[in-house]
Amino acid sequence: MAVTEEQLKTLREKARRVCIDILKMLTECGSGHTGGSLSAADIVTALYFYKMKFDPKRPDWRDRDNFILSKGHAAPVLYTALAHAGFIEHAELCTLRKLGSRLQGHPDSKCMPGVEISTGSLGQGLSVANGLALAHKLDKSASRIYALLGDGELQEGQIWEAAMTAAHYRLDNVCALVDNNGLQIDGPVEKVMGVEPITDKWRAFGWEVFDIDGHDMAAITAALDRAETVKGRPTMIVCRTVKGKGSKVFEGKVEFHGTTPSKEELDIAMKELSEETVCK
């Protein structure tokens, strides 16, 4: 069953709220990863508010779908989604990175409900997704596992080990997504250490690959729907995104990989985000 226009409208509005909350919490905190949180906002919104099964009252519910933020530095987008989904109160978002907070700089599954596994050291999340997928297959569970990777993260060798494992064990319950925003902390991905052609690489590793606009909500939801119909192999959705998406202050600017907005920059961004057209 395809997504409706009404659903798309709601999802776009949700994504806009997610972007606003990400920027507010990062400005309040004064440290954290702005660019890669914003570039993933539409993807994470589609996962949490269109595709995934979960119960915020029972984070350990056996039949839930699992989400693994392999690019753990985008923690603000995950925390915001968890707040909107009801796992935590919105007020807690402003505790990001503070002493005693559950909202650690990178996600910590020991203290944060809804976080399946602690991440932050890049390259490890897809292996964990595969392990969950094997467990679900043994249990004949219909749960699906979603893992969000960064494009710079594809430089980690372990990703390609995991790519082989998922294909070898025919893990069609794994759906990975790459937030292909083209920038990493030291500069453009293709300049630092080229990862292209990304889609060809994953196809060669035996994956079903979709290449989409990662800010087109209709395309994201359609790809997530199609991934569920793939049998006998895992799916990779390569999402072409814009780092810092949501405001001209941040878009495509590598310096906002690991820095946060000033109060003035936040004001400008807030004005832009109120425009209905900003998040497609």
Add this chain to the structure above:
Amino acid sequence: MTQTQKVATRDAYGDALVSLGRKRNDVVVLDADLSGSTKTSKFAKAFPARFFNIGIAEQDMMGTAAGLAIGGKLPFVSTFAVFATGRAWEQVRQSICYPNLNVKIVASHAGVTVGEDGGSHQSVEDIAVMRVIPHMTVIVPADGVETLQAIEAAAEHQGPCYVRTGRNKVPVIFGPDYKFRIGKAHVFNEGKDAAVIATGIMVAEALKARDLLKAEGIDAGVINMSTIKPIDTHAVLAAAKRCGAIVSAEEHSIIGGLGGAVAEALSESAPVPMVRIGVKDVFGTSGDQEGLLRHYGLSAVDIAAAVKEVIKKKKEPR
């Protein structure tokens, strides 16, 4: 003590896994193309659906095990010690220990007695690098009997464990009445002049050393410290107070392993003279087991000499 029977701890591990697999259907096993050597092949044969060969990809294997643990399984992960703890150290830290997941890493071919394969394959750092990670429990069984019980105890324990096994056949030390407990040392004899705290295959060497010393009128105690972390501080301090001199003995670097853990306990609460038997900050080399133990100063004769040295230190004015 029956010195006649010999069993490799990796073989005991293979048998322990099969028995565990029969009792619990949540047990799953992962290996990285060394199942014939680590003896997980026994489990693979008995329970093929619950065995996952990940290929030569130790980092991926650790992450996959973490995922299986989140999915409610009890994963046992095996490869050679040098790869499990070295190649995949950061995966063990980030994906297993930091989230405190219930993954059991059981590595084989630890120490210099790997033998002919040489220094690249001889892990003499694994205890140190596993011990330093929060949440991790570190166990080094002394023989086949203890290995079997250690695997059962690790399965019952909630949280990550590292269990170190060896390649070669070693004497069976313990009888069927032996009871292993995580964090509890086994005192063979208390001793009076000095106490040898040994782990793994060095326990058998320490017992031989004790007999050599007895002939010379020296009463050396022998303690099997099979859990390196959490170390049995009470047993270490009791031995220090009783004998006033300690020798540690391990088939591992003298830095950061059993010797390090014992020295930490002693220096904080009961400082007494200590001598560490172990690999002295060097890499291994090819050779046969007996030759290597002598080459690196790990034989019963070396332990006996260390006991005499530490007794001399005890008598020196400090």
